[in-house]
Amino acid sequence: MTTITGVPALQPITRELTFVEQGLLGFEALLRYELTVYDPETPFYWLRSLEDEQVAFVVMEPIWLLEDYDFELSEDDARLMAVTAPQDVFVLLLCTVPEEPLDMTANLLGPLVFNRHNNLGRQLILDRQRYPLRYPLFQPQDPETESPTSAAVSEPGAAS
Template sequence: MEVPTSRFGVIEVAEDRVITFPKGLLGFPDCTRYCLLEPGEDACFFWLQSLDRKDLAFVVTDPSFFVRDYTVPIRQDQAESIGIGKLEDAQVFVIVNKVDDQLTGNLQGPLVIDTIGRRGEQLVLADKRWTTREPLVRVTTGSKVASA
């Protein structure tokens, strides 16, 4: 299907690439269909583009790229709601924001996706170790030349 977007123009999305979030994402309950856009094979940041609103897209990442001890506890009822049969079929992403020169991730509100059924849910963790703006990486604006 062809999907108009404000950032990428019209994109082609195969039906089997659509990820459904039946409850929507926090703040966007009516936007339930998304696709994951991968900018390259070795990318660690992706776009989660809404198929319901052309102007809605989030930068997301797998938090394991940046945070070593991060885990998402999933209760049985949550796994059933998402459609996860086996935990190894689940993929976790977090929404990324840029705050000053820092990229942060919402580790308190991870996105859990069943990679087989392509259903997901944004969870809200009770674990207060993590924040909605957990530092992931600093952004620099370029190299500087120093005289010797």
Template sequence: MKLHTKYFGTIEIDEKNIIDFPEGIPGFEQIKKFIVIHSEDETLPFSWLQGVDMPELAFVIIDPRLITPNYVIDIDDSEIEVLEIKDTAKVNIYSIVVVPEELAKMTANLKAPVLINADNNKGKQVVMEKGDYPIKYYFMEQFQQKAGG
């Protein structure tokens, strides 16, 4: 299937890789279908959650464990039911990244991770009620130090 995107031009996607977000993403509840696009540059930790229903929409995402190694997901059983999680090892975890003009002020939303069940391609952004993870976690300085530059 061809998808005409704002940021990547026309790309070919495999329909079996489309992720269904039954509830959409907060603020974008009407958008139900997404695909994850991984960077071709393996040194970059970022991927994109590309809208299929709305091809002009794409979120920059990152695995939060790359910036906060002890990151722990604590979600309610109802969230597990929505995603039909049977094996937690098959759940991909992402944080949505806000990329401002000044890249040093880039933030990741650790409070509301995006979970994708790889077994059934169901996704959901969940707001964790427990824990004290911030919505805006400034990570670039620490990330650059860890990467050695």
């Protein structure tokens, strides 16, 4: 088992990613994606299918939300992605973007884990007791200030 924690940030480049064995839940047959910067002023990326142009997801790195987001990578998953050290990986979270953007959530339960050297990846399913499927990106609005606070807009490592 390899513990994945404190993963270094991605460089803002376009890269092609390939899921090994199966794609994302609900999109198992789609294995090849392109990761591009959504907007350099935000922590978001586009994850677009190279096999179905109608399939795209907003994703982000967990460091923007939680400093202590960590999990175990099984030996089988590490082998499939050719991961030999925790520094070999980068992690992305799928985001849900509803009609009201302040209600955005990130999926902490099913992270996307990729080997940063060969771009092979897997979607993991973590412990439901530890991580939620829908983690709010923005904290509830404070009625005193009437302005939302957001973990996603603060600098990595900043106190929230």
